[in-house]
Amino acid sequence: MSVAWIGSQPVPLMDAVRNAAKLLASSRCPVFTLDADVHGTRSAIALAERLGGAYDHAAGDLLAREVALFTDHGGMFTTPGEARRRSSLIVIVGEIPPAHHELLQAWADSQPDLGDKHKRSWFHIDGTEAAEAGKLARKLKATPLRGDRLSLPAALGVLRAALQNQRIATSLTNVDRLKKALTTAQFPVFVFSGTSGETAGLVMLQGLIADLNKTGRASSVFLPADDDAWGTVLTSLWMTGFPPRTGFSNSLPSYDPGRWDIQRMIRDKEADLHVWMSTRGGETPPRGGKIPLISLSKTNSPTSGAKITISVGKAGIDHDGVSYSSRTGTFRAVEAARPSQLPSVSNIIGQLAQALPGQKALPC
Amino acid sequence: MLIHLTGGEVVDPVNGATAKRDVWIGDGLVVDAPKGAAADETHDVSGCIVMAGAIDIHSHIGGGNVNTARLLLPENHRAHQPRPANTPLSNAGWSTFQTGTLYAQMGFTTVVEPAMAPYTALHTHLELADIPIIDKATLAILGNDDFTLSLLRNGKSPAMLDDYVAWVIGSTRALGVKVINAGAAAAFKENVRSFSLDDTVPEYGVSSRKIVKSLQGSVTRLGVPHPLHVHANNLGIAGSADTAAATIAATEGVPLHLAHLQFYGYGTEGKRKFSSEAARLAEAVNGNPDVTIDIGQVMFGQTVTISSDVMRQFSAIGNASPKKTVILDGDGNGGGGIVPYRYKQDYYGSLQWAVGLELFLLITDPWRVYFTTDHPNGAPFTAYPELFELLMSSDARDAKSTELNATALGLTTLASVRREYTLEEIAIMTRAAPAKLLGLKDRGHLGAGAIADIAVYRKGRDIAKMFREAALVFKNGDLVVKNGKVTHYRWGKTLHLNPPPDKAMVKRMQAYHEERYGLSLDWFTFPDSAIQRPEPFAEVIS
Numbered sequence: 001m002s003v004a005w006i007g008s009q010p011v012p013l014m015d016a017v018r019n020a021a022k023l024l025a026s027s028r029c030p031v032f033t034l035d036a037d038v039h040g041t042r043s044a045i046a047l048a049e050r051l052g053g054a055y056d057h058a059a060g061d062l063l064a065r066e067v068a069l070f071t072d073h074g075g076m077f078t079t080p081g082e083a084r085r086r087s088s089l090i091v092i093v094g095e096i097p098p099a100h101h102e103l104l105q106a107w108a109d110s111q112p113d114l115g116d117k118h119k120r121s122w123f124h125i126d127g128t129e130a131a132e133a134g135k136l137a138r139k140l141k142a143t144p145l146r147g148d149r150l151s152l153p154a155a156l157g158v159l160r161a162a163l164q165n166q167r168i169a170t171s172l173t174n175v176d177r178l179k180k181a182l183t184t185a186q187f188p189v190f191v192f193s194g195t196s197g198e199t200a201g202l203v204m205l206q207g208l209i210a211d212l213n214k215t216g217r218a219s220s221v222f223l224p225a226d227d228d229a230w231g232t233v234l235t236s237l238w239m240t241g242f243p244p245r246t247g248f249s250n251s252l253p254s255y256d257p258g259r260w261d262i263q264r265m266i267r268d269k270e271a272d273l274h275v276w277m278s279t280r281g282g283e284t285p286p287r288g289g290k291i292p293l294i295s296l297s298k299t300n301s302p303t304s305g306a307k308i309t310i311s312v313g314k315a316g317i318d319h320d321g322v323s324y325s326s327r328t329g330t331f332r333a334v335e336a337a338r339p340s341q342l343p344s345v346s347n348i349i350g351q352l353a354q355a356l357p358g359q360k361a362l363p364c
Numbered sequence: 365m366l367i368h369l370t371g372g373e374v375v376d377p378v379n380g381a382t383a384k385r386d387v388w389i390g391d392g393l394v395v396d397a398p399k400g401a402a403a404d405e406t407h408d409v410s411g412c413i414v415m416a417g418a419i420d421i422h423s424h425i426g427g428g429n430v431n432t433a434r435l436l437l438p439e440n441h442r443a444h445q446p447r448p449a450n451t452p453l454s455n456a457g458w459s460t461f462q463t464g465t466l467y468a469q470m471g472f473t474t475v476v477e478p479a480m481a482p483y484t485a486l487h488t489h490l491e492l493a494d495i496p497i498i499d500k501a502t503l504a505i506l507g508n509d510d511f512t513l514s515l516l517r518n519g520k521s522p523a524m525l526d527d528y529v530a531w532v533i534g535s536t537r538a539l540g541v542k543v544i545n546a547g548a549a550a551a552f553k554e555n556v557r558s559f560s561l562d563d564t565v566p567e568y569g570v571s572s573r574k575i576v577k578s579l580q581g582s583v584t585r586l587g588v589p590h591p592l593h594v595h596a597n598n599l600g601i602a603g604s605a606d607t608a609a610a611t612i613a614a615t616e617g618v619p620l621h622l623a624h625l626q627f628y629g630y631g632t633e634g635k636r637k638f639s640s641e642a643a644r645l646a647e648a649v650n651g652n653p654d655v656t657i658d659i660g661q662v663m664f665g666q667t668v669t670i671s672s673d674v675m676r677q678f679s680a681i682g683n684a685s686p687k688k689t690v691i692l693d694g695d696g697n698g699g700g701g702i703v704p705y706r707y708k709q710d711y712y713g714s715l716q717w718a719v720g721l722e723l724f725l726l727i728t729d730p731w732r733v734y735f736t737t738d739h740p741n742g743a744p745f746t747a748y749p750e751l752f753e754l755l756m757s758s759d760a761r762d763a764k765s766t767e768l769n770a771t772a773l774g775l776t777t778l779a780s781v782r783r784e785y786t787l788e789e790i791a792i793m794t795r796a797a798p799a800k801l802l803g804l805k806d807r808g809h810l811g812a813g814a815i816a817d818i819a820v821y822r823k824g825r826d827i828a829k830m831f832r833e834a835a836l837v838f839k840n841g842d843l844v845v846k847n848g849k850v851t852h853y854r855w856g857k858t859l860h861l862n863p864p865p866d867k868a869m870v871k872r873m874q875a876y877h878e879e880r881y882g883l884s885l886d887w888f889t890f891p892d893s894a895i896q897r898p899e900p901f902a903e904v905i906s
Contacts, residue, residue: 039896067435071435071436077691078692079693079694082695085881110882217555234431235490237434237435238426238490238494239460239461242434242438325887328695331487333486333889
């Protein structure tokens, strides 16, 4: 089975690596779309630094929203483990990605063993934009908190006002039930994700939680829209000091979510080479832009439109690795579930670096 | 490879008086002068001071909270000066790569991250493994977790606590144990807003004192070389000196290390009810040989406070500058708060600055006082050169004092203390004593058999410049810094203890995690191979 292609022609892996290295070496502005475990990400960032490139994650737009909550505001958070054990009142905020539904169901099936230890009750606040959110809420038997034609940020604003007993022109359904539940819950937790809404809404949520903490306790659990993407954020932070949408010029990294938006750079013809990674398989690179593409993806056929395709494995399936997990809110060592011959992103990028002029190994 | 350093003034208090003598390096170790063998490499270090590589026992250089601070404050990273471009990722702001570079350039070769939450140990070690050049170590946090508190509440045997502590140290690859505001993080989850040594955690009915004493006992019985590292209650508040004094008095013949004592050096005198109690605390330390302390010196300027003392950090939100913070109620010993802060030369900042210096100067035994800024809480570690100058020159202190708040300084003894640290005392405080405290027999001195971690400083009137830019630095015998710049990259190791786990405790841990978190134990533990660097760890045999 082929693992490397130049255009649509199967080639030995080393030929693909050499050709990819040539493209990299001649590029004036390579951009990297990341989608790998911690070690693949470390290698890719080190390569981007060496080549003076820029990087983002495949889920860049959603990730930028999640990152902005922290870079612009901050907030109060707790871990999934602590919420499971301590919180008898959970408020789901907007739409939570399906990948996390099993986790929330597991909380629903368990009883808090710390704090007030009351039977867990569930609420769900959403807005007009959250079409899919209702299914999960029904499964969890969550009491809806909803306003008349209110967006989620607006509904959160109304809820915040209601909890502060401020007089406002509108209200949410069941808000009195939530108020009552808050009087007995010692550690209420609001669960949100980047899919829950725009950053402004997330900031409003944090304001609401800050209000509650003036006299009692409350916190939030952040379930990233994409665990691998959040792992990339954390890795990028320790490697460069910045989250993704970082670029290197004169080996000095700079973070600028507008300037280093990879899709924008491709669209606006700033970039002249795109290194696209996709270890989850079954994905295609985003359309738009006609610059050469190097694809490092989990595939058994050449990526459409790619000058070079190299098939790579996924950490936790094809090879061991380290991934971020929302189950624990931190990194986890993952063993290969179905070990395969597919190389890791980190391995391929290491080979690419060695094939560049100078043949210097990467620091990661 | 035989390396010869010739003509230097060797400051190595462990092995004798300061004197001009040659130092030889063979295969990464300090060796006696070989008879008849010629050096492969000779460095003329005439006019230079030669010391062992420095060791920082308390600096927040990696892990979840440090990384969250990076996320919260991208603007802080931009403020860093660009570094030389000849090393990978060396320009990368407040990154792991720059941490190793900057420490090495100052002659530091081993640094301890003192606050590793056990559940995020893998994250911490991934970061530490990406810090180049230097060796690292961590202290695992205990004392706020349900398991410890339940053992104490239920009156379980000290032996069971010992087994648990040993399992945590081993599974997290730690070099020791730290307790942070014992019990307060657990109490804060139940809306307790202040917590002192004899307050109890509501859920468990266990006092902070009981937690500290129990962990202190375990660490001692297990033979962990580093005494229990204690971040006491009431950090940063007026009157905290009483808490520190009570903690010091509670040692009862068992060793204990009290972290960043400066932040507890405050009384309630004066118009602002915020005064120096440094002299009293220094006397308490001088009179109690069980106690070692580090300072946590404040220097002026922008920094960010990073602490797992979540109760304290929550109370500091109002002082955040800029106005954004992260507060995390973590699992057990995890969590904490990130609060950016600017130390101003006003009354409060001036007093804190003076309290730190008073403690440095009034605690008489350099073997029991350690050089830290609690990076980045009192100041970034890059402020160390200026701090060395303040300790070694009373003129430098006087000059700085003229810029500061006179009322605050008037409530301290600083102006009357004329002590100046000698190079020997600096070598003890930053080399020999930390090695002893951490149980690292292979470093902190330049005797034959020590690893060749060596810092060479060019003597000059400008003390800060001397310590900012080491003339030469060797790490395990590799020349890594020349004229204050990194010239060679290598990867250090993370030093750790490896107490054998008790089988019954491992089973208990498996059951506990499955029952309480719904997850098998392997979600919380990791193999060395997860780090993906050759031999990332080195076991310290105690």
